[in-house]
Amino acid sequence: MKPQNLLHRPFTAQKCTIGCPVLDRCLGGGIPCNSITELVAESGLGKTQFCLQLSLSAQLPTSYGGLSASSIYLHTEFPFPIRRLHQLSAAFRSSKSSILANNDHDPCDYIYVQSVQSVDHLLDIMPNIESFIRNSKSRLPIRLIVIDSIAALFRSDFENTPADLKKRSSLFFKISGKLKAMAVGFGLAIVVTNQVVDLVGPNEGINGLRVGNLGCLYSSGRRVCPALGLAWANCVNSRLFLSRNEDFGGEEMVNGSGEDFVSRRTRRWLHVVFAPHLPDLSCEFEIQRDGVFGVGR
Numbered sequence: 001m002k003p004q005n006l007l008h009r010p011f012t013a014q015k016c017t018i019g020c021p022v023l024d025r026c027l028g029g030g031i032p033c034n035s036i037t038e039l040v041a042e043s044g045l046g047k048t049q050f051c052l053q054l055s056l057s058a059q060l061p062t063s064y065g066g067l068s069a070s071s072i073y074l075h076t077e078f079p080f081p082i083r084r085l086h087q088l089s090a091a092f093r094s095s096k097s098s099i100l101a102n103n104d105h106d107p108c109d110y111i112y113v114q115s116v117q118s119v120d121h122l123l124d125i126m127p128n129i130e131s132f133i134r135n136s137k138s139r140l141p142i143r144l145i146v147i148d149s150i151a152a153l154f155r156s157d158f159e160n161t162p163a164d165l166k167k168r169s170s171l172f173f174k175i176s177g178k179l180k181a182m183a184v185g186f187g188l189a190i191v192v193t194n195q196v197v198d199l200v201g202p203n204e205g206i207n208g209l210r211v212g213n214l215g216c217l218y219s220s221g222r223r224v225c226p227a228l229g230l231a232w233a234n235c236v237n238s239r240l241f242l243s244r245n246e247d248f249g250g251e252e253m254v255n256g257s258g259e260d261f262v263s264r265r266t267r268r269w270l271h272v273v274f275a276p277h278l279p280d281l282s283c284e285f286e287i288q289r290d291g292v293f294g295v296g297r
């Protein structure tokens with residue numbers, strides 16, 4: 001197998017719609033099964049919004065881009081945003097009522113939420129998750145696992161010492177190895193969220209190391225890089241980066257009280273950092289009451 005041959009080999013994995021045609025187009029159809037997709041961004045950018053929406057979209061029939069599937073949502077940050085899930089679920093139910101096979105379909109019934117307290121806890125429950133998937137009698141089999149967020153699990157338990165960093169890296173590979181085996185074994189789409197850390201100092205050494213399509217990652221005017229470092233970057237198949245920037249209107253405007261101000265708005269972007277099946281693409285998105293949508297839909 002030569003690298004060039006990979007370009008000619010069609011990527012046949014099934015994909016799960018993210019619930020918006022513009023975002024799906026950017027992602028070549030959605031989030032792929034049989035692999036791990038990482039969503040990395042600073043706090044408040046919308047990682048959880050994407051994951052909640054994906055858990056709902058996965059329930060759509062395959063003819064509508066879904067997986068006809070339930071999902072397992074492992075959350076490591078508290079509290080779980082149950083009110084937001086209900087809000088998105090209600091919007092999903094009313095907009096997709098003609099597509100959902102069963103009129104009594106409550107989308108929240110097909111999202112199994114489990115809190116995870118630590119890395120050891122995650123490793124402990126993995127065999128249970130596997131047997132739950134294998135033995136589930138649900139009308140919609142489980143085809144999606146979300147871990148929101150993987151970074152939070154590692155943030156507090158490890159020091160910055162060589163021994164701890166080594167232990168941490170070996171746990172990354174242990175977790176990702178088990179996740180990949182489940183992804184391939186059950187045809188699952190697995191999505192993990194990750195946070196970013198600020199990069200300071202010169203653009204050389206480890207700071208200058210380029211991983212994927214983008215030379216540097218910027219968000220809110222700061223240079224950032226995904227948390228958990230290079231070892232973790234090797235544990236995921238695809239990495240998507242969410243960023244934001246302030247767009248100043250440029251023109252001075254006057255408000256109702258006669259005060260001058262410069263109009264500005266926050267713009268959010270989705271970038272493909274690396275993925276075996278995708279080119280270097282970006283797409284602007286917005287978070288609305290009814291969900292996450294690409295701009296220009």
Ligand SMILES: Nc1ncnc2c1ncn2[C@@H]1O[C@H](COP(=O)(O)OP(=O)(O)OP(=O)(O)O)[C@@H](O)[C@H]1O
Nearest residue numbers: 041042043044045046047048049050084287288289
């Ligand atoms: N009902 C809503 N209507 C519009 N926007 C919303 C709504 N609920 C949440 N948001 C937007 O979603 C953002 C929070 O997104 P989210 O919780 O997914 O961030 P995150 O990247 O997961 O952050 P963290 O890393 O802190 O968990 C808010 O800043 C807000 O802009």
